[in-house]
């Protein structure tokens with residue numbers, strides 16, 4: 704548990720998910736957490752848990768040592784310019800989860816000397832199952848350890864070079880949506896071959912979880928595990944080959960590169 708006060712600026716989809724994860728993990732107590740947004744009505748669940756939910760970004764920043772910024776990339780400059788004087792590099796660290804906003808930009812926004820960490824989690828942070836990539840420069844070792852420890856309690860964390868943050872966004876953060884669309888397609892197929900939606904949902908989701916756990920726990924390559932399922936002349940290889948004929952892997956790879964170019968080229 705941390706005794707530090709945490710402010711989340713921008714309590715939208717990701718900001719709220721981070722708040723939920725911080726509370727579920729016990730890393731933050733409700734009284735130590737403040738979440739801001741303009742329309743705070745949508746934060747009523749967090750408020751009911753004892754989290755301070757306000758629209759005053761300046762007050763939230765002044766009262767915190769850890770400032771997580773989860774605003775949209777296009778309004779961060781405008782929003783934080785109004786509260787620049789609230790940042791105090793001597794006692795605070797700024798953690799940005801925003802796509803495509805560089806450490807240099809963030810240092811300019813928050814003022815020289817402000818320790819800045821960029822983090823790219825995904826929405827599974829709400830249930831402590833995030834994949835979070837982080838990068839930083841000019842951040843004291845002690846603060847880096849603190850931030851890593853925080854994200855470690857919210858899932859799995861890896862440190863990467865800042866130049867890979869856009870790629871991390873696509874593979875880790877957007878990846879949640881891609882994985883869910885894969886599961887949804889399985890559900891649709893499952894219904895067509897006889898299951899009701901609830902059972903198809905459970906089978907599809909647990910099967911994907913099992914497949915992922917085989918890779919994570921056993922540190923295997925997917926194809927090694929696929930070889931164990933594909934009986935010669937069997938139904939798995941027949942289905943897999945048809946999926947590939949229809950462009951399965953190719954469409955995913957193309958989607959990932961389009962997503963990446965959307966960040967890089969706009």
Ligand SMILES: NC(=O)C1=CN([C@@H]2O[C@H](COP(=O)(O)OP(=O)(O)OC[C@H]3O[C@@H](n4cnc5c(N)ncnc54)[C@H](OP(=O)(O)O)[C@@H]3O)[C@@H](O)[C@H]2O)C=CC1
Pocket residue numbers: 712713714715716717718739740741742743758760773774775776778782800801802823824825826876877
């Ligand atoms: N969603 C995801 O899965 C991921 C998102 N990200 C990044 O996280 C950031 C947030 O994304 P996401 O949560 O999806 O976006 P949302 O639009 O859901 O959240 C942004 C929030 O900012 C609030 N906001 C806007 N203006 C202000 C202001 N002046 N003061 C305080 N709050 C304000 C908005 O609420 P209101 O209008 O009420 O003020 C809104 O809830 C983005 O930069 C995105 O790239 C990164 C990884 C994953």
Ligand SMILES: O=C(O)[C@@H]1CCC=N1
Pocket residue numbers: 802872876877
């Ligand atoms: O789609 C987006 O732009 C954001 C970034 C990663 C996930 N959602």
